[in-house]
Amino acid sequence: MPKTDYLNDSSAPAANSLVVAVAVIVRDGEGRLLLIRRSDNGLWALPGGAQDLGESVTQAAVREVEEESGLQVEISGISGIYSNPNHVIAYDDGEVRQEFSICFHGTLVGGSLRTSSESAEVRWVDRRELDDLPMHPSMSIRVQHGLERREPYLG
8 A cells, every 4th residue: 555654744644543563673694784675655664564453562573574574583672662743654545644663673583585565675785775775764763773773762
């Protein structure tokens, strides 16, 4: 389902739902970062998505990484919690979502790279390549915080 992200945009539509979402910072043995190019907006992002009823946030994180990339991870910590009410996502069906997003650190434990209906491309990215990839500012900050390996961001 196509979507439009708005960040600190006075013309953004008002949110009409609040959804718990997850994203995961996964690095390989060379320090490269796992990224997907999203099918719904063509932008690069960390693997992630909404938590489903009946699962914990860590279960959602593990599931989303495997669904979108083919890789299996174990959750090893929290990178940050993102709840900016000025970041809304408008979907074609009329939903305008304010996300409550938890970004985790994940450790690779198996699987092999593959795309999915949600990921047009999946690859390991060297941090020097990040500036060349189209990425929404809200995702860029999650990537930056995750690569800094600092205390979890709370905002």
